Amino acid sequence: MSDFFKLCSSCKKPIGFEQSYYACSVSTCNRKRTGLFFCSLPCWEAHLPMMRHRDAWAEQVRSPSRAEFEREQAEDAAAQERAAQRATPEAQEITARNEAARHEAVQRALGEDESGAQRAARLGVVKRGAETMGLPEIDDKDLPQEILIVASKLKKYVRARSDFNTSDGVMSVLSDHLRRLSVEAIKAAAREGRKTVLDRDILSVLNNISYRS
Template identity: 40%
Template sequence: MAPPSSPSSPWRNCSRCKKPIAYGSTYLVCSVSTCNRARTGMVFCSMECWDAHLPIARHREASAEELTAPARDGDPIAKPGPQVERKQGKRRIAPVQRRDPSLPRDALVISKAFKEYVRAAGGCNTSDAVIEVLSDKLRDWADRAIDRAKADGRKTILDRDFMPK
């Protein structure tokens, strides 16, 4: 067992951006069991960090679960992974689905260029369904970037709007 942590130390660090997660604060975990094993124990500080792990983890279906880190008083030693105390009525947070269905659904990726890159980089073929998945991901990123630009009072999306905060 590790000694109790100092008052300024975090409970854990985000698995994606490495920002500290404080005792008693809320955080996200992936609903897929392989991300919640004791050895893996992935935790995320924000929805952006959770979203960023999806392409790497290659889950078919996943959602984020909002949990609460242990309180310093109740458990001064941080326990990894799923052994943390859960909020009453834990919340499952699905990925953002807020696009207007009337918006254009055209492919946002030039399929020929992407397929050529994949073949040159890894010698693999690419299914046509990949283009739709990439286009959906680009739409999600664009929606989040639009929200960040508007929150900053801008009408122009900048490269920094695509970075997780």
């Protein structure tokens, strides 16, 4: 077990247990597994130019005690173990069947202007052989469908950008979008044999989505 909680993401000095440190307010710097940790305000400031944040602040946080930290790590390991056990051959077969059905539905739903397979491939929804191998079969409706957007921050952004208001319904649509995006990114990570979703998995999905400007 380690003697410290985390290493500072800037200066690499250890951040001990039950000690205050700084986290970045921007969600991409704050993820559970890939989050950044800073031992001091100057170290937090040092990452700003690199990440090109528009609107960020440092949040002072207290690191857990060693016992809390170790318990959390043990829980994570147990959860990974359970997920691996759920990926039985039967589960993989169900996944493959679901994928095939979804693929068919996508093809049906797509127009004639472009072949269904082409469009599906462009959107990254086509089944690619072993892409879901090893992934546990989980029905999305069994998972929490909570709002993943910080409504006040999004509204503030839209307001700053356009002076427009944002309806609350936007948050649930965007949350569903993030969930779908996450599922595709999980598959991208699985295809590379990883158990960590990286920023590049998200980017590879996003690169297949075109925004009209």
